[in-house]
Amino acid sequence: MLNLPENSLILIVDDTITNLEIISDALTTAGFIVTTARNGEKALQQIQDTLPDLILLDVMMPGIDGFETCQKLKTNPLTQDIPVIFMTGISDIETKVKGLNLGAVDYITKPFQKEEVLARIKTHLQLRYLTKTLEQRVSERTAELSQALKDLQAYQIQIIQKEKMSALGQLVTGIAHEINNPVSCIHGNLDHTANYFNNLIKIIDLYQQNYPEPVPAIQAEIAETDLEYMRSDLPNLITSMKEGVQRIRNISTSLRNFSRPDKDRKVFCNIHNGIDSTIMILKHRLKASKVRPEIEVIRNYGNLPSITCFSGQLNQVFMNILTNAIDALEESNIGRGYSEIEKHPNQIWITTSLSEDKYNAVIQIKDNGVGMSADIQQKIFEHLFTTKLFGRGTGLGLSIAHQIIVEKHKGKLDVYSVPGKGSEFTITIPIH
Structure with a gap:
């Protein structure tokens, strides 16, 4: 059998002093730490300070009886897993079934047999220890998986x-x-x-x-x-x-x-050239159509030095974020006429700057599209997560972008969005 945890704490709840003394002496001699309570109310108060490993609970007590005390223990998330063994002089089946249905694990019938009491306590402590150990192993294995x-x-x-x-x-x-x-x-x-x-x-x-x-x-x-x-x-x-x-x-x-093509090492590149190249490639999606005016791209470039990066992968990040911005703008146009869009034009702002400590390049890409809820923002970088219709999105674009920025460049990719107001993605990349 499993070895019991050292210094297991047993709480004995009984309104009869003689019973408390007899069981306490037997358990103390067997190596357990014992604490006692004369009724259910005091037992519940004591448990708030120290959680026992097992509770011996008398059924018949003044105030709240053993059944009600057990019910309160099992409805409390902190105490619901503590094994409860009822102590009673009543041996009818109905009473025992009622106690077991309330969550008790066993019964001890008065008058007590020392060997039986110790055997039952050790068995249920071992079961609890095994359960806790198994839960921990399952939790660890789940984390590994x-x-x-x-x-x-x-x-x-x-x-x-x-x-x-x-x-x-x-x-x-x-x-x-x-x-x-x-x-x-x-x-x-x-x-x-x-x-x-x-x-x-x-x-x-x-x-x-x-x-x-x-x-x-x-x-x-x-x-x-x-x-x-x-x-x-x-x-x-x-x-x-x-x-x-x-x-x-x-x-x-x-x-x-x-x-x-990106090689095994980073190279110096101009961030603005990469952004301009991406915008040029997306020109066909930005130009005016029969249903809307041209999407305005407003570039506010700061004085950025060339940075050390994987330029091709970084351009892919710009492509993914700008494509999503265009999708969001087109979605926001649903139900709006050409003239209405003209009054409140689709816009994308791209702002670049140095961080306050001068160690990072900061690129902000903002649109005035449909925006995102807080729940979607929490999932937006997850693998295979997409809000687009089937066939229009793979759920990989922003996941790949996040990996490129965070893992490849040791930077940060953040999103801030308000439904109906638009979204802003902020890329922070170390210059060297």
Whole structure:
């Protein structure tokens, strides 16, 4: 059998002094610590100061009897697990069943047999000790399994993130490379086109100076093609094409910056470049549509130095948070007309600054969308938690973002939100 805990405390509750003395002497001799009470009220008062390991409780007592005392013990969360053994001279089945239904573990019948009393007390103390030990082991095992589950989920997120970024990086790099070749060709040829056009215009001017009266066929063609308008408009067309090509080159650069592969060590990077690249990629979701005006992105950039980070992963955090902000804004537009949205426009504010101690970069991304309840805010970074409809959210975006900021960069990712007012995510990252 299990060894009993040393110095087990037994509370004896009996209104008969003789019974108290007999049982107390027997238990003390057996090595137990004994405390006594003459009635149920005093017993309940004593228990408030010190919890016994077992209670011997007389049934028939003045004031509240043993049954009522037991009932009060079992309804109190602090005392409900303490074994109660009734002591009684009544041996009918009905009385015993009533006591057991109230939560007692056993009965001892008066007059007492010393050996029987000790045997029953030891048995129930051993059972209680075994139960407590088992509960502790179950609790410890549950904690271990819970931690193992969290570790597994974190590992799954790492694998998903790594494969996603690797595939995205390869895809985007390939696309950027394919875009760059023809765009560079167009960009270079536009300069040559402008030079050729200027040379042709010079030749036309010379012809007009030396042959001011061209033949009717040439005059008709000049009128047909509207030479003067073409001379004034073609430079504008070339300039517009240059701007379009430059925009494509900027998008290509943003794609390469966003999907920059992270190596085993951190590198210096410009936070603002990463944010701007992400906004450029999300431009198609920000621009105006038939149902709403353009989502305004207001950038308040502070004077941040380049920081040491995994730039590709950090860009993924910006992407996840900004995508969620756009989703929240679109959800807030449900039931609102174009003109109403125009009066109260969808906005995203991005603010960057140094922390007061100058050791951390702080990035705040705020929207005026639907916001979140306190309950959702507590779960927002949990693995697989999502409030979006099936097929629209995986529940991994913010979980991955939290892991990247907290575990990869030893920073903090906090959220503050008010339903109907919007949400604000604050990223804090050590500069070095």
